[in-house]
Amino acid sequence: MLDKKMVFLQILINNLILCSVYSLMSLGFSLYYYTTGVFNLAYATIFMISPYFLLLFFSIFSIPLYISIILSLILTILIALSIEYLIYLPLMRKKASLNISMISSIGVMIILVNLVILIFGNESKIIDTRISESNELGGLIFSDRQLIQLITSILIIIIYHIIIKYTQIGLRIRAINFDYYLSQIFGLNSFKYQIYVVIISSVLAFSASILIAIDVGMDPYVGMPVFLFAVVAMIIGGNGNFYSPIIGSLILSLLQSLVTWKFSSNWQDAVTFPVLLLFLVLRPNGIFYSKLRGV
Amino acid sequence: MSYLIHIIIMINIYTILCSATNLLVGIAGMFSLGQAAFYGMGAYFVAVVLVKFNLNLFQIIPLVILFVGLIGFIIGSIIIRLEGDFFVLSTLGFQLIVYTILYNWYPVTNGSYGISSINLREVISNIKLQDIIGIRIIGCIFSFNLFVLIYKTYKIKIENIPFYNNSKIKYFIIFVKNLLVLLMSIMVIWYLVYIFTNDLFNNLFIYFTLSSILSLSTIMIISKLIHSPYGRVLKAMRDDPISCTSLGKNITFLKISVFTISASMMSIAGLILASYISYIDPTIFNLDESIYILSVLIIGGSGNIKGPIVGAIFMVLFPELLRLIGLPDSIAANLRMISYGVLLILTMNYFPQGIAGEFKFRG
Numbered sequence: 001m002l003d004k005k006m007v008f009l010q011i012l013i014n015n016l017i018l019c020s021v022y023s024l025m026s027l028g029f030s031l032y033y034y035t036t037g038v039f040n041l042a043y044a045t046i047f048m049i050s051p052y053f054l055l056l057f058f059s060i061f062s063i064p065l066y067i068s069i070i071l072s073l074i075l076t077i078l079i080a081l082s083i084e085y086l087i088y089l090p091l092m093r094k095k096a097s098l099n100i101s102m103i104s105s106i107g108v109m110i111i112l113v114n115l116v117i118l119i120f121g122n123e124s125k126i127i128d129t130r131i132s133e134s135n136e137l138g139g140l141i142f143s144d145r146q147l148i149q150l151i152t153s154i155l156i157i158i159i160y161h162i163i164i165k166y167t168q169i170g171l172r173i174r175a176i177n178f179d180y181y182l183s184q185i186f187g188l189n190s191f192k193y194q195i196y197v198v199i200i201s202s203v204l205a206f207s208a209s210i211l212i213a214i215d216v217g218m219d220p221y222v223g224m225p226v227f228l229f230a231v232v233a234m235i236i237g238g239n240g241n242f243y244s245p246i247i248g249s250l251i252l253s254l255l256q257s258l259v260t261w262k263f264s265s266n267w268q269d270a271v272t273f274p275v276l277l278l279f280l281v282l283r284p285n286g287i288f289y290s291k292l293r294g295v
Numbered sequence: 296m297s298y299l300i301h302i303i304i305m306i307n308i309y310t311i312l313c314s315a316t317n318l319l320v321g322i323a324g325m326f327s328l329g330q331a332a333f334y335g336m337g338a339y340f341v342a343v344v345l346v347k348f349n350l351n352l353f354q355i356i357p358l359v360i361l362f363v364g365l366i367g368f369i370i371g372s373i374i375i376r377l378e379g380d381f382f383v384l385s386t387l388g389f390q391l392i393v394y395t396i397l398y399n400w401y402p403v404t405n406g407s408y409g410i411s412s413i414n415l416r417e418v419i420s421n422i423k424l425q426d427i428i429g430i431r432i433i434g435c436i437f438s439f440n441l442f443v444l445i446y447k448t449y450k451i452k453i454e455n456i457p458f459y460n461n462s463k464i465k466y467f468i469i470f471v472k473n474l475l476v477l478l479m480s481i482m483v484i485w486y487l488v489y490i491f492t493n494d495l496f497n498n499l500f501i502y503f504t505l506s507s508i509l510s511l512s513t514i515m516i517i518s519k520l521i522h523s524p525y526g527r528v529l530k531a532m533r534d535d536p537i538s539c540t541s542l543g544k545n546i547t548f549l550k551i552s553v554f555t556i557s558a559s560m561m562s563i564a565g566l567i568l569a570s571y572i573s574y575i576d577p578t579i580f581n582l583d584e585s586i587y588i589l590s591v592l593i594i595g596g597s598g599n600i601k602g603p604i605v606g607a608i609f610m611v612l613f614p615e616l617l618r619l620i621g622l623p624d625s626i627a628a629n630l631r632m633i634s635y636g637v638l639l640i641l642t643m644n645y646f647p648q649g650i651a652g653e654f655k656f657r658g
Contacts, residue, residue, distance in 0.1 A: 267399060269392070280388075
């Protein structure tokens, strides 16, 4: 039989790979949240809805995989942008409070989830990509899909790093992030950069969501738990820099694997949120703390 | 007729839920996404205690209020120091913790199977009210209260309703008001006739009386609270916490106390639901229910007493109207949710005070 140490390592490996995917989501949400200050619950629906586009193009219209990924990416970005243009930007121009934006995002979430249920049905769906080989390395088992998840998410994090660190858009987004009013004084058009932020964050959500969907499939309620993981990771990580959400999701996945090992996977959420409450009460600015807008 | 009474019981439950949430969100300005957690805790406490021990109604109501109030006090005193989004997030976290515990703690909550055969009827017969005269006396007092309510409805000044200047809408509103008064009086008279002619061990009527009395008393308590100095300080705290502190008000005490009061009121709705449906499972009390309660409150309007009541009536009757149109069941539920979402967004954009509320979610 497998000894206990190996079981724990296996659980840890699985959780770490999943966490690498979730950290994309966490990065995207923290970028959006710290730039606009809107607690955007509709971000969960962006995550939920994008594999359905892939399902539509790949499985129903049977377009080749890479083209259908690009098409569904474009559709996802369009959805995110239209939510932004139709709902958040008008509210922002009215100088409505952030509570109003949050309640509207709840409305958007309800609408989109139920539209998906109306069109695609309630049950979970699977995209058959025919990648199913499993590998073994030193007694640990991991499948090809998990390898794809790990490599793709690391690649995307590197690309994200390059965009944020070395391009002009990234520089300006960082400026708005660092001090909103000062960036307004220097004449940055924050509405324009908000659109860039929406695009980048929806690309991140899209990639995380596709990576999860090729492994475990999709259902209309999958958005919320992943979104909450992302938010908790964001808060644990803090707003010190753009990469602290990754650290946050690492810590969280470590804790979750411990809980899965000791009790069962059902109690994962029950440990996530005490950790969140603990952090919010004792250290509300996270591990890496620097004073930014919106805190 | 039993269908109508079912609708009224649901309206009563949602009136309690929305009024209690209104106390927290609309009066004290603390936006919470964890209200269904207290609702669920009340329901589960009642279910577990009723199935395990043999208690009667007068013992279970104080117990459930104390239990959920205590938990609300503990949670409130922990998360009260957070503000804005972080407060909302921590209530959401609390909601998910409670949901996970209800879902996974098999020995007590029976997990996803839920608890069935919760029967308040035995409880009611345990107190010495089998005596039919007792129920009749309570029914008389209750219907007298209802007549007072109807009289007050009849006396409502139409001028306060928006769009008054439009004459067509004015006559329509007057027509609707008179129709409502007529219907309500017919129902109360029918209820009186019923309790004096039939034997009363019909479940539905007991729950109708119980839920109506509990919801009316909740509304009365909240109305007393809102119009007392305590309620005015709460409103001041909602509008400007800093200047409220500078006037020497204890913000921490106010926040914790209003959180506790709201939590214990939510548990009463849980009591009614658990005993009325006689079956509960964790999915009734998930995050969607919290969001639903909030959207009922927001669409109805918050910040005063009539907003949540209007919201509860509207949101319970609205799906029944959709059912009258004759949509197939598979589509109807989702279309209903979609229309709630649209209503929520429209409310936030064009009339942030809701249908009958006075507090706008600004600032």
